Amino acid sequence: MVQQALHAINSYFFPPERPLEGTLPKWLDELTRSTVDVKRIAIIGVHGWFPARLVRAVVGEPTGTSPKFCDMMAKAFLGYLSQHGISLPSDAVTCIPLEGEGTISTREALLHKNLLNNKVWCEALSLADAVFVATHSQGTPVSTILLSRLIKEGLVHPKRQRICMLAMAGVSHGPFPYLKENYIMKYYVGAGRSHDADAARELFEFMDSETLVSKRYREALTTVINSGVKIVYVASMDDQVVPLYSGLFNGVNHPSIMRAIYIDGPLYQEKDFLTSLIVFAIKLRNAGILDHGIMVQLSEVVAGSMYGEGHSALYTEIEVYTLAVRYLFETPSLGACDLKLDRFVAQQKNNPFYLPWAMRGVLEDREVSESIHLKYEIMKLRKQYEEWEPTTKAMKEVKFRLEPMRDVILGRSKL
Template identity: 45%
Template sequence: MVAALEQYLETEHQLTLSDDSITVIPLEGEGKVEERIQKLYLQLISNLEWLEAISSADIILWGTHSQGTPVSVMLLHQLLQRGHIHLHRQAVCTLAMAGISHGPFPSLQGSLIVKYFEADAARELFDFMDSNSDISQKFRDSLQSILNKGIKLVLVGSLQDQVVPLYSAILTSVSHSNILRAVYIDKHVYSEDDFLINLVIFALRLRNAGIPDHGLLVHVSEVLAGSIYAFEGGHSTIYEEVDVYMLAVRYLFDTPGVSPLAQQQQKRQPPSSLPRSPANIKNLSLLQQQQQLEEVRMEPFKAKLRLNPYYLPWVLRGIFEDAIISKEEWTSKELGRLHELFLRWAPTSARLREFKFRLEPLKDHIFGSS
């Protein structure tokens, strides 16, 4: 994170920070989620230098990985509640890499690795598969609080994660204007013209634009699962890439975000005071839409061991016939490109060939009509 911040400031603003301008706080601790929160909080308050750095900082960049995502969100909420962070003068961005927000792959729950060798902390992670579980509810309450207070959240999943589904890493059931979603792709599997990769990126762009993906990322996640028995990168390589951290740095500095302070500034000029010209009526509508996005939207979620394979064609049909999506110029171009890539796509693995087979009935009706 430090390397990304220094690189950004040097390249974008020709600014070099002194060594004492940045305080790195490496928090470590094992155990179940709430046990870790307690341990990490005690680490912080017992180190006066760290506590002062958090309280006096101009910006706070918070990086976390895997199980650390719910731990970090709930710890951050606790720090806000106890007055250690002051959002009226501090900007905060949390980067969650391969976060286990909706639990691991359900298929791992009965594996020998988890059943016999992993600790209670690992088994607890499967409770996140159900949004109604006790620990999920606590996580969601904290998440809702920090987002509504103006904290930015960057969610980066790994394309071939062996442990965490993409839908879990990008927290598919939660929507808010301060969330940015992205995918990390290992170099050895990346191809600019790969249909599946472009389909995932398209779905993420929809979510970042505030447009529903009709559940596409949930259904695609099952196909993307990496192997925990062979090295394929993914879960343990995402945090080694500086560009992942750079995304969070740029999101913090280069975008305005939504916060209670911004809402107060909007309220100082009531929309009714605007002249009722066609342009201002349109602006008023956009303002009302923006205000609706300022509240966190949370859908119930429960992971399934196996998804119904017949849902995928209907999910894609919903996307391609969505009135909002069809009106956007950039989406129309992307749909046309996806059509071309699909026609050229020749997957080699059995899993991907099955995925393409499930989409064949839509080749002409949906892809062809774009």
């Protein structure tokens, strides 16, 4: 089911090509050439925030460890090569699981120290032909700042190495704002000073792009992107902690950034309107087109149950890691291009009238209305809207707010 869920985005970003008779498909030919010189791989794993037992009642039990991320990425990479008849010895892959807890700056300093203290890791990282960083939740800003530092110190070499960071359910714009008012979180965050309480408070500072920690994160991201690193941001459809707009880092834009959504099997419905609308919005962002705020408006609607596992389910799925491998090897380097950073402030409660306005913005966007492919996508969306029969109060409200979809006019012709 997850393969189907990711396919909607994969097929848009990695379109299949019909090969000429007697030749390899173009992408496979390029893949074979591009990986022939890959002899050594280094994988850095960085876990997310491990909260105190009291807070786990709100954000769930932590199960994503740095060794787990390294292991999953290694399996995805080796499996991918095997599918295409490419093999590497087992010792060609070096896993670097970095562990340590605390605030962003505390963790980054500790992880950096732990890395430098291991000469085997340092040598493997420096000699690698390709480097992957796999991280989750709070580990996303930690990993970005750490990677920026490693680039500046010359411990990784983007000019000769292929580098990709997989950020799963990252807190790039903080957790859901309403979690700050949860009685457990409110008590815990305001209960005084401790390393864990400081880390919890800091998560909510990412809700504003002008805070010191957000500025440091964005500065590091600029260094990383400008160095040629590719990044895959994957959000979870029913995440109970991190909203879609945060997991997808809504406030930044660059061709080297790919966004995707993880939809757990039981939740996936191929022709579901809301799912299709979210996937469509992500397609727009991957194509460099604004989604006009649709992702922000829908994030709270698809929030998972407080006692669900949406925040952690995505890092157990091998296809999530394979997506990062494909993105690194199947897409070309895009050269120099400035990272676009937009001001972002998460709202405690969204204005319900913004959603139809955002949808209108998409429909009237020239890059959408002048694209045959995107116009076809809009036609499918309108048909799915007509057939959509939501059962929950929140979903019924979304359908009501999008009622103007019935009279959509795109370009000069009414759909």
